[in-house]
Amino acid sequence: MPSVYIKTYGCQMNERDSEAVAAQLVSKGYSLARTEAVADVILLNTCSVRDMAEQKAINKMENLAGQIRKKRPEVVLGFMGCMAQSRGQQLIDQLPDVDLVLGTQKFHRAADYLDEILSGKRERIVDVAEEKGSEATVRDHILRGNTADKAVTAFVSIMQGCNQYCTFCIVPYTRGAERSRTIPDILAECRELVSRGVKEITLLGQIVTSYGKRFSAEELQDWLGGFLPAVSVDDTEGANGIMHPASMSHSNKPSGLVVGQASSLSAGLPARGLDSGAGCPDGRQDARPTIQRKSAFVQLLEAVHEIDGLERIRFTSPHPKGYGDDLVDAYARLPKLVESAHLPLQSGSDRLLKLMHRGYTRERFSRIIGNLRRARPNIGITTDIIVGFPGETNADFEETLSLAREIQFDNAYVFKYSQRKDTPAASMPNQIPAALIEERHSRLLTLINEIAAEKYERFVGQRVQILVEGESKKNSARMTGRTRCNKIVLFEGNDRHRGQLMELKIQHTGSFTLYGDPAILGLD
Ligand code: SAM
Numbered sequence: 405m406p407s408v409y410i411k412t413y414g415c416q417m418n419e420r421d422s423e424a425v426a427a428q429l430v431s432k433g434y435s436l437a438r439t440e441a442v443a444d445v446i447l448l449n450t451c452s453v454r455d456m457a458e459q460k461a462i463n464k465m466e467n468l469a470g471q472i473r474k475k476r477p478e479v480v481l482g483f484m485g486c487m488a489q490s491r492g493q494q495l496i497d498q499l500p501d502v503d504l505v506l507g508t509q510k511f512h513r514a515a516d517y518l519d520e521i522l523s524g525k526r527e528r529i530v531d532v533a534e535e536k537g538s539e540a541t542v543r544d545h546i547l548r549g550n551t552a553d554k555a556v557t558a559f560v561s562i563m564q565g566c567n568q569y570c571t572f573c574i575v576p577y578t579r580g581a582e583r584s585r586t587i588p589d590i591l592a593e594c595r596e597l598v599s600r601g602v603k604e605i606t607l608l609g610q611i612v613t614s615y616g617k618r619f620s621a622e623e624l625q626d627w628l629g630g631f632l633p634a635v636s637v638d639d640t641e642g643a644n645g646i647m648h649p650a651s652m653s654h655s656n657k658p659s660g661l662v663v664g665q666a667s668s669l670s671a672g673l674p675a676r677g678l679d680s681g682a683g684c685p686d687g688r689q690d691a692r693p694t695i696q697r698k699s700a701f702v703q704l705l706e707a708v709h710e711i712d713g714l715e716r717i718r719f720t721s722p723h724p725k726g727y728g729d730d731l732v733d734a735y736a737r738l739p740k741l742v743e744s745a746h747l748p749l750q751s752g753s754d755r756l757l758k759l760m761h762r763g764y765t766r767e768r769f770s771r772i773i774g775n776l777r778r779a780r781p782n783i784g785i786t787t788d789i790i791v792g793f794p795g796e797t798n799a800d801f802e803e804t805l806s807l808a809r810e811i812q813f814d815n816a817y818v819f820k821y822s823q824r825k826d827t828p829a830a831s832m833p834n835q836i837p838a839a840l841i842e843e844r845h846s847r848l849l850t851l852i853n854e855i856a857a858e859k860y861e862r863f864v865g866q867r868v869q870i871l872v873e874g875e876s877k878k879n880s881a882r883m884t885g886r887t888r889c890n891k892i893v894l895f896e897g898n899d900r901h902r903g904q905l906m907e908l909k910i911q912h913t914g915s916f917t918l919y920g921d922p923a924i925l926g927l928d
Contacts, residue, residue: 405433406480406522409443413461414451416720417608418485420542420559422449425484425514427544432515436546440472445480445518447504450487452574454822458487462499469501480521482506484514486578490825492532507532508564508579512541539564539583543593545600556873556903558602562590562704563609563616568723570750571761571828572793572821575610584609584616587627587704594708603903604716604871605708612719613726616700621693628695628703698730709738715905716871716888717741721748721788725763727772736779742888743780747772748788749816752807753800756793759832766807773811784814784889791848792821792841794832801844808851814859814889815916816852820845860891860913867909868893868920872901893918 408429412422425447426436437443446468451457465481472479482504483495489507496502503521506514510531520526542561563584566576594605609615616624695703708717717740724747735741747769751757754765776783789804808816820841823830870885870893877884883897885906894917895908908920 405435406444406518407435407437407442408445408447408518409437409440410447410449411440411464412449413457414449414453414486416559416606417561417610418449418451420561420608421485421508421511422447423546423559424542424544424561425449425511427546428512428515429518430546431544432519434515440468443479445482445522446472447482447484447506447514449485450483452486452490452578452824454819455824456822461487465499465502469499473501480504480518482518484511486574489532489578490574493530496528496530503528505530505532509533509535509538512538534580540585540589543589545597554601554902556602556871557604557606558597559606559608560590560593560597561585561608562612563614566610567614568611568763569761571759571832572750572790572824574824574827577826579610582611582614582617584619584700587616587624587700587707590704591707591711594711594714598711598713601903603714603905604718605714607704607708607717607719609719609721611721611723611726613699613701613722613731615704616693619693619700621695624693624695624700624703628707694730698734699726699728701726702730702734705734705738705741709740714740718744718890720746722746723763724748724769724772727776729775732772732775732779735776735783742890743783744786744888744890745776745783746786746788749804749807749811750788750790751793751796751800752804753796754803756796756800759795760790760793760829766803770807770811782889784887784891785811786890787811787813787816788819789816789848790819790821791844792836794821794829794836795834796821796836796844801848805848805851808848808855812855812859813852814891815856816848818845818849818852856916857913860916860918863891863910863918864912865910867907868918870906870908870920872897872904872906874902875899887918891918892916893920895920895922897922 408426410422410426412418430436434445440446448461448464450461461483465483468481473481480503481501483502484504484506485508488495488505492505492507495505504517506517510533513531517529517531521529542564545558563582565580565582567582569576597605693700698706705717705719708714717738722745727747735743735745749769750760750762752766757765773785776785789808791801791804821836823835868887868891870887872883872885874884876882876894881896882894883901884892884894886892893908893910906922908922910918910920912919
C-alpha cells in the first residue's frame with residue numbers, strides 16, 4: 405500500500421483535520437511516511453487566515469513539483485483545507501502538477517479520491533462542495549500513529565464553521581456556516597480516547613462558545629437527560645426552541661428546564677450587522693438555547709467533565725462574547741476545566757472593535773477577565789491581537805498597548821493585519837502601510853514579551869502540577885508537560901513519567917518555558 409506524508413499549516417483545527425485524514429488513510433492500509441522524500445502521496449493541509457500562510461503552501465507545492473515530482477513522476481500531490489476551499493480549481497490552473505484539491509467539508513473523502521487517482525481511474529479531482537453532516541466526520545484519531553508512543557492529550561473537533569463574520573476574517577468563507585456535532589457523538593469520541601489512555605482533551609472549533617446555538621432545547625434535554633434533574637419543557641418556547649427573553653420569567657423554575665437566552669456579552673448590545681443574525685443563513689438571531697441558564701457549550705463541558713479517567717479539559721478558540729456568566733461559573737464549578745483561557749481581543753480600541761464587528765468593547769472585555777480571575781485566581785490568559793487593521797491610528801494602537809498593560813496577558817499571538825479576499829476590511833479606506841504595521845507589531849510584541857517574562861519569573865520557587873506529555877523534542881533526557889494554566893514545563897525524567905500528573909518545583913525559566921525538578925519536593 406502507498407505511504408502518505410501530510411504537512412500542516414495553521415491552527416490546531418488544521419492539525420486535528422490532518423490527524424483525522426491520516427487515521428482514515430491508515431485504516432485503509434496506507435502507511436505514514438517519515439519524510440516527503442519517500443512518500444507516495446504528499447498532502448498540504450493549508451491555512452488562509454493570512455496571506456503569508458497561503459504563500460508558504462504555494463511555494464512548498466512549487467518545490468515539491470520541481471523536485472520530488474521530477475524524480476518520481478508517480479507521486480500524488482494534493483492541497484486540502486482552507487486554501488483548497490477558497491481557491492479550488494484555480495490551484496490546479498496555477499500548479500498543473502497538483503492532482504487533488506480537497507475542501508474543508510471533504511476531509512473524509514481523502515481515501516476514496518486517492519484510490520481513484522492512484523488506480524488511474526481519474527487524473528485530477530477538485531471537490532470543494534458543501535456536504536451536510538460533514539461536521540461529524542472529523543472523528544478518527546491516530547494518537548501519534550504509534551502505539552508505543554501513547555498520546556496523553558487529544559483534540560476533539562466539536563463544531564465546524566463560523567457565523568461571526570468579523571470584517572477582517574476569511575474563516576466563514578473557507579469553513580462555511582456553524583455546524584455543531586451532537587453531544588452524544590462528541591461524548592462517545594471523548595470516552596473512546598480516555599479508554600485509550602488520553603488524560604486531557606481540548607475541545608476545538610472556530611468559535612467553540614457558539615457550540616450548539618442551533619440545537620433546540622428538546623434536543624439538548626434529550627441528550628443530557630442523564631445529567632439533569634427532573635426536567636420539563638416550557639410550552640411558551642418558540643418554534644426554534646428559543647424562548648423570547650420577555651417570556652422567560654414565569655418559566656424560571658429552579659428544578660425545571662428553563663429555555664432562554666444565555667447571559668452572553670452580546671445580550672444588551674445594540675443589534676448590529678451580522679452578529680445579530682443577519683449573517684446566519686437561516687436568519688436566526690444570535691440567541692442560544694439554554695437549560696437551567698446554561699448554554700449548550702457549558703452543558704457539553706459538564707457532560708465531558710463526567711467522564712471517569714479524564715483529568716483535564718481545555719477548549720479553543722472561543723469568542724469573548726461567549727464568556728457569559730454560565731461559562732465563568734463553569735470555571736468556578738468544574739475542577740477538570742483547567743485554569744486557562746484564550747480570549748481573542750483583536751484590538752484595544754472601541755472604534756476598531758466596532759469596525760471589526762467584534763460585538764464587545766474594551767470595558768466588557770476587561771470585565772470578563774476580571775470575572776474569570778475572580779473565579780480562578782491563577783488562570784492563565786492568552787489572546788490574539790491584530791495590528792494595522794485599516795484606519796488604525798496611533799491613538800487606536802496606544803489603546804491596544806494600554807489594554808495589554810492593564811490586562812497583563814500571559815502570552816499573545818500578535819498578527820500583522822493581512823488583507824483577505826472578499827472580506828469587508830480588504831476594501832476599507834486607509835489601509836496601513838507595511839512599514840508602520842511592522843513597527844507596531846514589534847512594539848506590541850516587545851510589551852507582550854516583557855509582561856510574559858515577568859509572569860514566568862513569578863513561577864520560580866513555586867510548586868505546580870503538570871501532566872507529562874512525553875519526551876522533549878530538543879533533549880531526550882528531558883520530559884515535557886504543561887501546567888493547568890498552560891505553561892510548558894521541562895524536567896529530567898523518562899518515559900515512565902508519561903501520562904502522570906506530577907507536582908514539580910520550578911527552578912528557573914527560559915523563553916516561554918519553565919524548568920522544574922520533582923526530586924526536591926518534600927525537602928522544604
Ligand atoms: N475565535 C477567534 C476569534 O474570536 O476571532 C478566531 C480565530 S482566527 C481563525 C485566529 C486569529 O487569526 C484571529 O483571532 C485573528 O487574530 C487572526 N486573524 C484572522 N484574520 C486575520 C487577518 N486578516 N489578518 C491578520 N490576522 C488575522
